[in-house]
Amino acid sequence: MAMSSQITSQRGAVAFNPLAWTEALTARFARYRLYRRTLNELTSLNNRELADLGLNRSMLTRIAYQAAYENQ
Numbered sequence: 165m166a167m168s169s170q171i172t173s174q175r176g177a178v179a180f181n182p183l184a185w186t187e188a189l190t191a192r193f194a195r196y197r198l199y200r201r202t203l204n205e206l207t208s209l210n211n212r213e214l215a216d217l218g219l220n221r222s223m224l225t226r227i228a229y230q231a232a233y234e235n236q
Contacts, residue, residue: 199232 206214206224214221 195232199228202231203228 203224206219206228207221209217211221219227
């Protein structure tokens with residue numbers, strides 16, 4: 165007798181569940197808003213304030229990305 169099982173990944177489950185899809189979309193949008201807010205706050209600082217923090221202007225996008233997407 166053969167036995168079969170159905171395995172679905174998390175991504176497959178999200179595609180068929182509207183509630184999970186909207187929750188994933190909301191979480192994604194919240195992370196993007198955090199990224200933009202962080203980037204805007206950092207770019208509003210002048211060079212001296214950035215230097216006091218040990219930052220360069222070239223580092224700002226990476227720092228904002230890390231704050232929003234890598235610290236989940």
